[in-house]
Amino acid sequence: MQNPFENEERRAYRDTVRRFLEAEVKPHTDDWDEAGEIPWEMHEKIGALGIFGFGIEEQYGGLGFDDCFMRAAGAEEFGRAAAGSAFAAVGGRSISIAPIQLFASEEWKQKILPEVVSGRMGSSLAITEPSGGSDVANLKTNAKRDGNHFVLNGSKTFITGGMKSDYFVVGARTSDNGLKGISLFLVPADTPGFSRTAIERKMGWWASDTATLYFDDCRVPAENMLGEEGRGFMAIMNNFNMERLGMTAQVLGMSKHCLDESVAWAQERQTFGQPLIKHQVIRHKIADMSAKIDALEAYVNQICWQANEGEMPVAEIAKSKFLGTKTLEFCASEAMQILGGAGYLRGNSVERTYREVKVMAIGGGSEEIMRDLAVREMGL
Template sequence: MSDPFETEERQALRESGRGFAAREIAPHLDDWERDGLVPRELAKKAAAAGLLGVGYPEDVGGEGGSLVDSLVLAEGMVAGGASSGVLASLFTHSVAVPHMLRLGTPDQIERFVKPALRGEKIGSLGVTEADIGSDLAATRTTARRDGSDFVVNGSKMFITSGTRADFVTTLVRTGATGPGGLSILVIESGTPGFTVSRKLDKLGWRCSDTAELAFQDCRVPVENLVGPENGGFVLLMHQLMSERLSLAIQACGVAQRCLDLTVAHTKSRITFERPLISRQVVQHKLVEMRQRIELARTYARAIAARYDAGEQLVAETCLAKIAAADACSYVVDQASQLHGSMGFMRETEVERHYRDARIFRIGGGASEPLADWAAKMFGYTA
């Protein structure tokens, strides 16, 4: 049976991503890490190269293709030296615009989706709140209808690209408590009452800006409502499946990159007059690293292909992300160890991946609540 991830076209796409990352990202990444920002120009370069719109319909300004195409592109970019932090920043629109693609109005497509895919506007997703985390049904930020506007009050925390965003696709409470009272509003930067409270400092993903946002009597036009009022939770849950698959594939890509770097290092590193890779304990570690990557990646790719074919796989996408995050955590740790003291140095690429990889077990839904949701879906509850 042919692998949908390894068609001739997708191999070429993967190579395009690898080349773009090697040229436009890897040489500058250390500077971006120090600056705490990915320059806006990178999005325009990616759009000009035909990469920013991969997986999006041509009639909304995309390059065509499907989720699998976007995942293949991510694999290639990581292989070319891009970090998961760069991907989070460059492709933030992947979590900001799908809701509009699914149920948005033509006006929303023109004002937000098309400019984002051209690299002209940066979109962000405002969901998480302090003390809520993965419990999205407990969202407290409110949006009260007042004539032709919604008046928004509340705050959002840990928002990727929040300091640079031109618009934030925001989960708000428009109705009663629980998931049935949630809606999605697009809130534009510059709207009175919308402020970036602070830029957050992080362990990893340091090149990707992360913000706390505040809304105080922020008036948002009703036409910025995405989908039906009080229908935001279902819309968000659909998008989260693709986000978790993306994170799973990225985690596997990072793990593969670290394995490749470690194999090269252990071949060139001479200790006690022998290459490090000549020692059995090192060989066994490398085999274990590869085994964990292959198992996690095979499962994640299989679930992604089924999702691409139209299956609803809430529980399975949770498992794919958990497995990939765990595999990546193990591999980056072993990669750092096998690099020795250099694995602890900022000048070594595996050091950055070691820090960045920690987010895979938290972002897009932490592993523990994902396991809880999977258990409920499978009927493994009392």
């Protein structure tokens, strides 16, 4: 489908990412999944594409501008290349970098941002706890003031990039005042009292490290508080918007991948004396996938246009996320069906994409929580 918002710059950016993925990522995605990691030099190569630089000032190594269409195009291309696992391996940065730029001290920004934006170092966002991820207002990790320091105690889990990241943006409770008692902290991984263990054997995203983090009397200087005390919940919610939009764009790309693979296979595979694509049932599956993808793409474009105009369409982002993951669920299932046994084999990109459906439907705000948010935004 023609994108009415595409211009030369956006097309050039998308092409650059696509060429990079074709040459440097696609040939290795399966091996990296089996190895459980991507080489560190890939972090830097992906950083060099500018993927982490949107909205980050040039003095901190960023691009010095933001463009939601370009952000979305990058995520979509990773999804379309069936490289979600590699994208997750580097992606802790994308969801933790904005609070650092917005709220960290000048000294920290100069020290951290160029390293993280370039991919030389890693950063992660740590919100989810063993007791739950959906009910952010109820998080339990606490941060008690002690003179010029805060002392953190508690645990976070499911943290993307958590085993390798050098810096963490951590939500912690500074008072018992519900969602008004939550603050954000910057915690370097070498802080005494910080430790982590790997979560192994996930359903998907095998190339991405996921960790449980422990804070055991972990002392950070008071200046490591990101933003105002008690304003962390709002900062977390604002930060979620771009994470969710990025996930929806990635899901759009993953759905397109399923369609691409289905069409290619259906044209080649012969059954009952003719190519699969000639059977009406298969043609209808292709039509359904294509229609859902077009609708999702139009939605993503609409939201990107609004975001570029300075709006933050919270309800639309929430709705697009569950619409997107339902689209992906449908497309991955139909693609697997069209590929038949071949799609069920390890190493097939449709099989890998199928295994990544649920993390997109749960992570960054689950389908249920997105529906709740959408209805709340309707004033109901």
